Amino acid sequence: MKNIWIKPGDAARILRAGGVVAIPTETVYGLAGVAFNETALAKIFEAKKRPTFDPLILHIASLEDVEKIATVFPEKAKKLAEKYWPGPLTLVLPKKECVPDLATSSLPSVAIRFPVHPIAQEIIRLTGAPLAAPSANLFKHISPTTAEHVYEQLADRIDGIVDGGPCTVGVESTIVSFTEDIPVLLRPGAITLEMLQECIGEVKVKKPTSAPGKAMQAPGMMDSHYQPKTPLIYNPPKEMVFPPRTARLAFGKTESLLPITLNLSESGNFVEATANLYAYMHQLDDACYDLIVVDAIPLEGLGVALNDRLRRASIKGNL
Ligand code: TXA
Numbered sequence: 001m002k003n004i005w006i007k008p009g010d011a012a013r014i015l016r017a018g019g020v021v022a023i024p025t026e027t028v029y030g031l032a033g034v035a036f037n038e039t040a041l042a043k044i045f046e047a048k049k050r051p052t053f054d055p056l057i058l059h060i061a062s063l064e065d066v067e068k069i070a071t072v073f074p075e076k077a078k079k080l081a082e083k084y085w086p087g088p089l090t091l092v093l094p095k096k097e098c099v100p101d102l103a104t105s106s107l108p109s110v111a112i113r114f115p116v117h118p119i120a121q122e123i124i125r126l127t128g129a130p131l132a133a134p135s136a137n138l139f140k141h142i143s144p145t146t147a148e149h150v151y152e153q154l155a156d157r158i159d160g161i162v163d164g165g166p167c168t169v170g171v172e173s174t175i176v177s178f179t180e181d182i183p184v185l186l187r188p189g190a191i192t193l194e195m196l197q198e199c200i201g202e203v204k205v206k207k208p209t210s211a212p213g214k215a216m217q218a219p220g221m222m223d224s225h226y227q228p229k230t231p232l233i234y235n236p237p238k239e240m241v242f243p244p245r246t247a248r249l250a251f252g253k254t255e256s257l258l259p260i261t262l263n264l265s266e267s268g269n270f271v272e273a274t275a276n277l278y279a280y281m282h283q284l285d286d287a288c289y290d291l292i293v294v295d296a297i298p299l300e301g302l303g304v305a306l307n308d309r310l311r312r313a314s315i316k317g318n319l
């Protein structure tokens with residue numbers, strides 16, 4: 001039987017040989033493969049059961065690597081990189097030809113991230129190539145924030161897992177695109193809109209598409225995503241009647257007639273709530289409730305990313 005729990009050195013060896021391994025990052029665990037190896041990329045899509053129209057993020061471990069995969073590095077993108085890399089920020093830039101179409105779903109752009117997690121950096125350096133790495137979960141399922149989450153979803157489908165402990169950020173990176181004149185925030189995350197604007201001025205925000213479950217506006221922009229198997233309703237209407245086996249995921253001191261099952265952060269701290277979000281969703285999902293309801297979270301700062309993920313996890317979409 002293969003040993004699924006591996007060290008960074010083993011991971012690099014497997015990656016260089018075209019395998020796929022789960023690696024820790026500060027946001028969520030990623031399922032990595034060498035970005036220039038199309039067989040490895042195909043294995044990533046297959047292991048995740050992910051459609052190939054959903055493009056991957058390339059992970060690098062030095063600023064100089066940007067120029068190896070992108071044709072231009074606009075000034076504003078550079079400013080963000082200087083301020084927030086390494087960290088939970090992904091930049092979408094025009095791609096070089098050396099980046100396989102399979103990695104970018106044939107888009108003319110490539111998503112690039114320089115993670116701050118020391119184990120992620122070590123694995124990228126030891127491998128000696130950018131690593132394509134989507135979140136290490138089955139397509140549309142909840143992203144993993146611990147190595148055990150990865151094990152539960154993917155153990156028999158991948159070549160190894162490197163355990164780097166729980167992810168400190170807890171939601172996927174902020175994605176900013178530089179393919180238009182004005183930068184566009186494609187996915188909210190720990191680097192908030194306010195932080196981006198403070199650094200580079202005007203940033204447009206990509207509007208979420210309307211109907212949940214409907215096809216995306218652009219590749220990768222799925223409307224329903226991050227979903228537990230148990231139906232989840234974010235911010236339910238006041239008059240709603242809940243089934244007896246309903247779990248309530250609270251935030252701070254919000255009030256409800258339902259007893260609290262878990263609290264994302266008793267003190268209403270966004271950072272703590274974000275770090276707990278997926279682990280608590282996994283925990284409640286595994287407990288086989290009939291319904292999970294989640295209290296409203298203020299739409300400010302990091303709360304924007306939490307609202308985004310919870311709306312997509314919700315069976316009713318934008319309640
Ligand atoms: O924090 C993260 O970003 C994690 C860790 C592992 O780094 N990765 C992650 O990857 O969340 P994934 O595959 O779950 O999300 C990647 C998303 C795609 O679904 C798409 O929305 C966007 O990145 N993306 C990738 N390439 C793009 C491109 N060329 N243009 C626009 N969006 C792109």
Ligand code: MG
Binds near residue numbers: 134135
């Ligand atoms: Mg994902």
